[in-house]
Amino acid sequence: MKRFAVLQLSGCAGCEVALLNAEAWVAEYKLVYMPLVVSAEDVPEVDVLLISGGVRTDEDLYKLRRAVKKAQQVVAVGTCALSGGVANLGDRDDVRALFLAEKDRPHVPRLLPKSHPVDAFVAVDLYLPGCPPTSELFMAVLTNPLEFQASKVVCQECGRQKLKDVKPAHLLGFQQGEVRPDVCLINQGYLCVGSSTRGGCRAPCPRAGHPCVGCRGPSDVFIEKESAAWFTSIKRVFATMTNVPEDEIERGLRSPQLALFLFQFSDYTGDHQPRPKEKVL
Amino acid sequence: MTTLTFPLSRIEGHARVVIDTRGGIVQSAKFQATEFRGFEYLVKGAPAEQMPVIVPRICGVCSTAHHVASVKALEDAYGVTPPPLALTIRELLLLGQLLQNQATSLFIFTMPDRLGVDSIFDVDMTELDGDALAGVAARALQVRQAGTHLITLAGGQFIHPVKAVVGGVTGGISAEAASAMKAELADALPVACALFDTYWDYSVALSERLGTWGDDAPACYLTAVSGTKPNYYGDFLRLMGCEGGDVCAQFPARKFRAFLTVEEAEYSYAAQTSYKGNVLRANSLARANLVDSLETPCANEYLQRFHREFGQPAHAILLFDLARGIELVYAIERAIEILSESLDGAETRLPYEPRDGEGYGLVEAPRGPLIHHYRIENGLIAQAEFVIPTVHNVLAIERALRVAAERYITPERVNLELERAVGRVVRAFDPCIACATH
Numbered sequence: 001m002k003r004f005a006v007l008q009l010s011g012c013a014g015c016e017v018a019l020l021n022a023e024a025w026v027a028e029y030k031l032v033y034m035p036l037v038v039s040a041e042d043v044p045e046v047d048v049l050l051i052s053g054g055v056r057t058d059e060d061l062y063k064l065r066r067a068v069k070k071a072q073q074v075v076a077v078g079t080c081a082l083s084g085g086v087a088n089l090g091d092r093d094d095v096r097a098l099f100l101a102e103k104d105r106p107h108v109p110r111l112l113p114k115s116h117p118v119d120a121f122v123a124v125d126l127y128l129p130g131c132p133p134t135s136e137l138f139m140a141v142l143t144n145p146l147e148f149q150a151s152k153v154v155c156q157e158c159g160r161q162k163l164k165d166v167k168p169a170h171l172l173g174f175q176q177g178e179v180r181p182d183v184c185l186i187n188q189g190y191l192c193v194g195s196s197t198r199g200g201c202r203a204p205c206p207r208a209g210h211p212c213v214g215c216r217g218p219s220d221v222f223i224e225k226e227s228a229a230w231f232t233s234i235k236r237v238f239a240t241m242t243n244v245p246e247d248e249i250e251r252g253l254r255s256p257q258l259a260l261f262l263f264q265f266s267d268y269t270g271d272h273q274p275r276p277k278e279k280v281l
Numbered sequence: 282m283t284t285l286t287f288p289l290s291r292i293e294g295h296a297r298v299v300i301d302t303r304g305g306i307v308q309s310a311k312f313q314a315t316e317f318r319g320f321e322y323l324v325k326g327a328p329a330e331q332m333p334v335i336v337p338r339i340c341g342v343c344s345t346a347h348h349v350a351s352v353k354a355l356e357d358a359y360g361v362t363p364p365p366l367a368l369t370i371r372e373l374l375l376l377g378q379l380l381q382n383q384a385t386s387l388f389i390f391t392m393p394d395r396l397g398v399d400s401i402f403d404v405d406m407t408e409l410d411g412d413a414l415a416g417v418a419a420r421a422l423q424v425r426q427a428g429t430h431l432i433t434l435a436g437g438q439f440i441h442p443v444k445a446v447v448g449g450v451t452g453g454i455s456a457e458a459a460s461a462m463k464a465e466l467a468d469a470l471p472v473a474c475a476l477f478d479t480y481w482d483y484s485v486a487l488s489e490r491l492g493t494w495g496d497d498a499p500a501c502y503l504t505a506v507s508g509t510k511p512n513y514y515g516d517f518l519r520l521m522g523c524e525g526g527d528v529c530a531q532f533p534a535r536k537f538r539a540f541l542t543v544e545e546a547e548y549s550y551a552a553q554t555s556y557k558g559n560v561l562r563a564n565s566l567a568r569a570n571l572v573d574s575l576e577t578p579c580a581n582e583y584l585q586r587f588h589r590e591f592g593q594p595a596h597a598i599l600l601f602d603l604a605r606g607i608e609l610v611y612a613i614e615r616a617i618e619i620l621s622e623s624l625d626g627a628e629t630r631l632p633y634e635p636r637d638g639e640g641y642g643l644v645e646a647p648r649g650p651l652i653h654h655y656r657i658e659n660g661l662i663a664q665a666e667f668v669i670p671t672v673h674n675v676l677a678i679e680r681a682l683r684v685a686a687e688r689y690i691t692p693e694r695v696n697l698e699l700e701r702a703v704g705r706v707v708r709a710f711d712p713c714i715a716c717a718t719h
Contacts, residue, residue, distance in 0.1 A: 008295070010295075010316050010317075010318060011341075011715070012338055012339060012340045012341040012342075012344070012715050013293050013294065013340065013341045013342050013715055014338070014340075014341020014342075014344060014440040014441060015341065016341070017341045017342055017440055018341075018439070018440060020385070020389070020422070020425070021425075021426065021429050021439060023419070023422040023426065026402060026418065026419070026422075030402075031400070031402050035289075035290040035291075035295075036290075036291070036292075036293065037291060037389050037390070037400055037401070037402070038290065038291070038399060038400040038402070038403070039290040039291060039393070039399040039400065039704070040290070040399060040400075056316065056317070056318065057315070057316065057317075059295075059315065085338075086318070086320075086323070086335065086338040087318040087319065087323065089323040089324070089327070089335070090318075090319045090322050090323030095319070095322045095323055095325065098322050099317075099319040099322045103317055103319070103550065105547055105548065105549070105550060106547060106548070107299075107313065107547075107548045108313055108314075108315045108548065108549060108550060109315050109316075111317060115318070131338070131441065132341060132440050132441070134439075135439075173330055174330050174331060174333075174334065174446075175330040175333070175355070175446050175447040175448070176330075176447075176632075176633075178629075178630055179451045179452060179630075181452065204433070204437060204438050204439075205437060205438060205443050207437070208436075208437025208438065208443055208444050208451060208452070209437070209443075209444065209451030209452045210437055210443035210444065210446075210451055213334060255327075255328055255331060256324075256327040256328070256331055256335060257327075257328075257331035257334045257335055260335070
């Protein structure tokens with residue numbers, strides 16, 4: 001039986017909970033390290049090491065460097081491991097100064113100035129984006145990533161109908177209005193970015209009536225390009241389907257709720273190389 | 282001075298226990314949260330309406346509670362009351378979280394302590410005790426999965442839900458979907474009861490072996506539920522005083538500072554709460570102590586047995602775990618009741634006008650009362666405050682750790698049982714460190 005471990009860095013444990021929901025691995029894998037559910041001293045030799053969370057403290061960095069030496073294959077899972085995640089909404093001078101001053105503690109791990117992606121420090125073999133990735137995606141990554149079948153974009157998995165003759169003049173915001181079932185959320189004035197967000201999640205959010213916030217990152221077409229290319233594509237969709245002014249779209253895309261996810265692949269690491277699409281599930 | 286440091290596992294997040302001793306006398310027992318992300322700082326300047334999507338990311342285990350508390354805080358600020366159907370769906374969502382969490386805490390986090398193994402996935406349980414433990418991991422995951430599916434149904438997403446919005450929810454639940462969910466819960470109910478019976482028996486055996494149920498000194502108890510059909514949606518906070526028996530204070534979320542003292546600690550990224558200098562406890566035992574009876578049959582049978590055997594209020598810490606099992610059963614039974622109502626009505630959401638001001642949102646999360654407090658200026662978050670259930674329990678955890686340390690550390694030696702005791706003490710409170718430090 002193959003062995004796998006989960007290294008939890010600074011994050012919310014949502015990725016681990018998603019993994020627990022994917023119970024089918026129990027038959028194929030032995031889980032040898034994952035502090036959330038297994039008591040074990042250290043990461044032993046494993047076939048696959050999943051890493052969740054960002055590198056936020058010096059202890060995270062120490063654990064990361066030790067753990068990857070034990071693994072045949074290293075997989076970064078979730079937005080935090082890929083980009084630093086939600087904690088980086090605080091990667092601004094005013095905020096950084098505040099929390100470094102107010103949260104200085106003598107006996108606990110030291111905070112780094114920002115939450116770093118895992119591949120800023122170690123080589124990663126496979127990336128699994130999502131906040132969190134669904135249980136099905138976890139199973140795919142553990143069993144056979146090459147054979148995983150998914151649509152290219154969330155839009156194709158959503159099932160809502162696009163209407164040609166309904167063009168909203170302004171965005172509704174994320175919390176307003178009455179959502180009509182079965183009709184495309186863009187037609188209803190919601191800033192949904194499912195048209196170019198990576199497929200594979202089966203579109204749970206837009207199906208439930210909430211616009212896609214892009215947590216899976218860009219589709220293969222944009223994943224090796226700068227974030228500007230992805231933004232341009234989203235803006236083009238809204239220019240075609242709505243009469244919403246471009247600056248209104250631009251503001252929405254750069255607001256925290258979306259920026260948190262839309263920039264997750266634009267932070268190139270190492271020699272500033274983009275993550276190759278073959279390595280992203 | 283000798284310092285003993287214990288890393289912790291089978292809890293949410295990163296924490297450790299540090300015990301200082303001198304000449305075999307325990308000097309201090311500290312619970313250190315060792316992670317920090319800074320949500321109160323990083324949401325400053327964010328559009329208020331984006332909070333229900335950003336703040337569930339405080340914690341993937343408790344994301345549902347944060348999602349609902351966030352929406353409630355905004356509704357409080359904007360002065361909007363959601364329609365009844367939306368409130369029912371939100372109650373269902375929180376029951377899904379309660380079910381998922383209590384199943385996880387009981388069977389994945391603390392069952393291994395009863396069985397003397399490192400993980401529920403680790404061993405062939407049939408070797409331990411024939412039928413009662415056959416396929417225990419698969420059965421535990423089945424029960425837990427029902428909670429996950431309930432969250433998905435009522436919240437749109439299984440983690441970081443999206444369906445609660447200011448003024449209501451994005452949509453109802455169709456009769457077909459409700460009926461399929463009911464069937465799954467009905468299947469899970471006997472499985473959950475059987476697992477809980479086994480868990481109860483093993484807990485009794487454990488306490489007999491140890492000669493204790495752990496720290497049983499009186500404490501104050503805090504919860505936001507009441508009545509015989511506790512609604513985890515939360516209305517008022519209630520405090521049961523140290524002298525036991527009755528509720529000694531009842532107050533809305535916006536008055537919490539008059540009753541709860543929240544202080545930072547220099548050795549931990551988590552703060553700690555007290556009530557007039559007294560140790561405070563939240564989570565399952567607080568609710569079991571404050572609720573006299575339940576209107577769902579199986580859960581009530583367990584609760585009455587609990588009161589009979591351990592008294593009301595009960596104080597020993599390993600009883601937190603048993604109280605969790607009662608709630609697991611209640612969550613399933615109550616969700617089945619709600620799913621029998623019509624949930625596909627038209628009115629799921631009311632219009633509202635955003636405005637600046639302050640808002641408080643309270644829910645009873647599995648770990649206790651959770652409060653989100655926002656101050657909104659120009660539509661942006663000027664200040665956010667998250668009052669976290671685990672923080673209410675920090676002093677109680679440290680007191681119980683000290684009791685365990687004094688039991689197992691003597692001038693002659695340190696009993697190796699201490700390491701296991703530290704794990705059991707902390708897990709009894711089911712702390713969530715991602716939330717506590719946020």
